[in-house]
Amino acid sequence: MRKAIVFAGVAAVAAGCATMQDEAAYREQAVAWMKRDFHARGMAKTDRLNQDELQRACTQYNNNPPEALVKRVEAAEMAGIKLPADGKYLGDWKRGQRIASSGRGMTWSDKPGAAGGSCYNCHQLSPQQPSFGTIGPSLRGYGKTRGYTAENRKYVYQRIYNSKAFSMCSTMPRFGHSGTLNEQQIKDVAAYLMDPASPVNQ
Amino acid sequence: MDQTRRGVLKGAGTAGALVAAFATGALRPADVLAAWNKGAFDAKTTADALKAMNIASAADSADIVIRAPDIAENGAVVPIDITSKIPGTQSISLFVEKNPFPYVGTFNVAAGAEPFVHVRVKISESSNVRAVVAAGGKYFQTVKEVKVTIGGCGG
């Protein structure tokens, strides 16, 4: 009984007892504060504070937008994926490993062109790297488990290019869409997951 | 080595005498730390460091306990406790074998401290750490492995 009351109280604080209108008003205020208080540094300009439609919807709906919106946005994200002209989805897994291990790219302290995938921040990959995060699923043995099929190769390329084409409010960055990784770099990371010789599949 | 000079310095007693010694050019400040074994500290391997310390061999001993993490959160600050239960322990020396210069230091307890020391050291990569204890003119040792991982956002 007591527990239930405490829990209700906690939920009320978490929800802030705010109505939907309040939420929108507070969000508007929050954005105004951020636009006033943030400044450009390095490659990180203040226009980064402007949300695109996807970011706005994921924020507004707490990462759970209505079905119809999800379908429309995911389709648009999918349509924006540029597939390699040569039809090959895999590059060099060794280069891919370096990209997967690097946390660089897109911060105000990075040089333009610094290309990291930050993959290990969230995913388990190679058995030789015990320092991995758990924000995303384990990708250990990815190709071996899922199969080294043409379909999977294409999927992995697309998923790295734009994770949101498959799951609108996914936590994973849109590495191709955002210009963090170029075509070759996406191929290299894809190879790290899908090449039978990659440590990921040992 | 350099025991006599160290003795002379101690005998000189006052700071004034020391300053005088420096002024005459007979001594440079570094000489005051005569016990600081440059050869050992400059050695690139534990074996060479031990050689520079005139330690020919050390017997493995379960009476020396190294308490250090199996996996260190940050190689820049790895806490290490060393306790010796060997009677008559005079000093505890510490080595991080994979460091560019393995010899970390010697802790002399003979004058009035218990055979224990806590230090925090830099460990450049996963490595054995070795403690060598001097007691009654003999040397004893033990080893423990410490792994160092990548943390944070890695960039």
Next chain:
Amino acid sequence: MRYARVLCAAAGLAVGLAGQPATAQSDDRTAAEFDKFREVLEEANPAELWELKGEELWRQKRGPKNASLEQCDLGLGAGVLKGAYVQLPRYFADTGKVMDAEQRIVHCMITLQGFKYEDLANRPFSRGNYTPDPVSIVTYVAAQSREMKIAVPQSHPKERETYEIGRQIFFYRAGPWDFSCASCHGADGLRIRTQNLPNFTKPGAQAARSFIGWPGYRMTGGVMHSLQWRMNDCFRQQRFPEPGYASDTIAALLTYMAVNSNGQLYRGPGIKR
């Protein structure tokens, strides 16, 4: 190397669980090991060196006005330090807004001592042998609330409003990587690399896990950092532009996090990776 194999053999068992967060037994062991030795490190924390320095800076007559900070009101009255830190951020009538600890200290350095904000904001974070004065001072102030319960007020309307604004900032997804604070700190039991990520959206012990140990001595670089730095560096890694030092945006975010930490014991300046 031998250990790596043992660790990975255990991790290998989790392969069948692709799609699930990897939580092999060995990972728990790693976390337990980190916690155990974090306690060892906390037994003698270099942060205490900055407490000493901060105390000196608090008492000394300094700045263009040659005044000490002893008349600085951190919310409990001029010069009252005991328990002040665990009740910040809070509303201040003289500025008409909610201010966090370091923002308030900066305010006092400006109003009482005559320092300029631009100078204080010019190089606000520790690096190498340099520690900004507000960092030492906030370390000293925080230490005067050691082992006290976090009790950040929500009685003034501005305090409740600031909490809500902070909450909106926390969940705001933007930038090239689509991150918000919640991307990493919105669920239980997650890690970046080997670092545990506190869930700041869950009031109580979870949310407090970070707050109770800041300001902190950071082993990387061997410098003292305050929450101002922590927020700044989170936004950097969030791929956002840079937030202003001691700005209202940071105060709002800290209000959200601190209120969610209410009821927990503040452990004092901590030690961080």
Next chain:
Amino acid sequence: MGDPMKIRARLQGDVADVRVLMAHPMETGQRKDPSGKVIPAHFIKEIRAELNGKPVFDAQISQAISRNPVFAFRVKGAKAGDKLKITWEDNTGDKRSDEITVGG
């Protein structure tokens, strides 16, 4: 001269449990600054502890000791009111001593 040390000595029977924090960069001489210049080695080489003027503990150390060093050791035959003095000396000849009274 350096910044003050923080010394703590807790008596357990006639043994003083000593912890000392020192402010020192402990530069290895192997790091480079952002401009690529090597940062010269700068580290404590020797520490000494005296109880009422009598040496009780000393150490010769390298740059492998962490930045802002922390040491703990246990001094025998101590009692409340004893003076514990700790001195460090670095490779540039800089030195610093601080003294505390062992608490009861």
